[in-house]
Amino acid sequence: MPAEWWARTDLHRDDAGRLIFAGIDVERLARSHDGPLFVYGAGRVQANLSRLRGALQASGCAHRIYYAMKCNRFPPLLKMLAEDGAIGLDICSPDELDLALACGFRAGDISFTGTSVADRDLDRLLAHPDLHINCDSLGQIRRIGERRPGRAIGIRVNPGLGTGYGDSERLTYAGARTTKFGIYREQWAEALDLAARHDLRITAIHFHVGCGYLSGQLDAWDEAVAAAATFLADLPHVTTVNVGGGLGLPHRPGDAPLDLARWSSIIARHFSGRGLTVAVEPGDYLVKDAGLLLLSVVGVERKRDTLFVAVDGGFNLHPEPAYYDLPCEPVACVLREDDPAHWHPVSVAGNINEALDLWAEDHPMPPLAEGDHIALINAGGYGSAMSSNHCMRGAFTELLV
């Protein structure tokens, strides 16, 4: 059997070369559903969660995890996390708030950090006195102050430093390029003044400086954390430091898992012994590698120098690879040929009339035929949640197993 870099205990091939996920034969599962199927493994989410909890424990800081529901809002998944009892939710819109409440979270377990927030959004959020709100603009501070003087708020700061998967600029939310996120140091005096003018108590600072960072980006993350920590000096009422999400996972062969021990030691160095609770709001880290998108092969055809494998689902079902160059590697659900020397480089093409609708190019795969199935790995985060109905091909099924 070829060594496939993504293989792990709950995602592997059996002796017959069949892909097994969460103890389930993936090809058989795909055949039992018509059309694109997202399948999420509850066990993998729990494993990711307990690894992260262990790292936070090791930091010695009081801590709380707020799952970023923008990453995957499938209600059975949210309900499973609500049942855990100790996990909070990071939300970014009033509709996310309604869904979170409907899935069993209490307002006091929810932290809002949103951008370009309208008055009608604020009115819905402020109806929940226990909801924590991080402001990411001066206008948000002022408008909350006008509506609810004396309220507790958090402030999302932009430390002007950040990082992301592969040092990607697109995945860096705070850095040399000015972004829309958070309050910059240059605006800080005005932010404090606005809060004071409306008696707003600043109980938290928040920063989220990029997405998908791995061990190679931890030096840059460390510097961003140090820069963000300097804002604390002006905040006598602060109880919580929210270090955002962005913890990455392997997407390509050669990517190593994030060194969580080092990540946790950075947190400890900056925040332990200061009486603060460290909040973390991961999305991808908890759910992305816990999901597969299963598609069926509808054609295999050579065009000029390229062998195309056509599948029944396009980039609209999981736009992240196209938007952010974070690939979802296609994997054959059944190996017809287990010697990689006999695999062929293929382009895996979706069913959307857009030239960019390719899941992979020049990607070695075993022989495939019409009616076979492929699994796109790392499909558990920012897939279904970001999907669209482009070309009216937005239909899919989701399953938590």
Ligand SMILES: Cc1ncc(COP(=O)(O)O)c(C=O)c1O
């Ligand atoms: C404010 C905030 N927190 C958390 C997240 C979750 O990020 P990730 O899924 O990379 O952990 C995001 C994602 O964009 C975000 O904007």
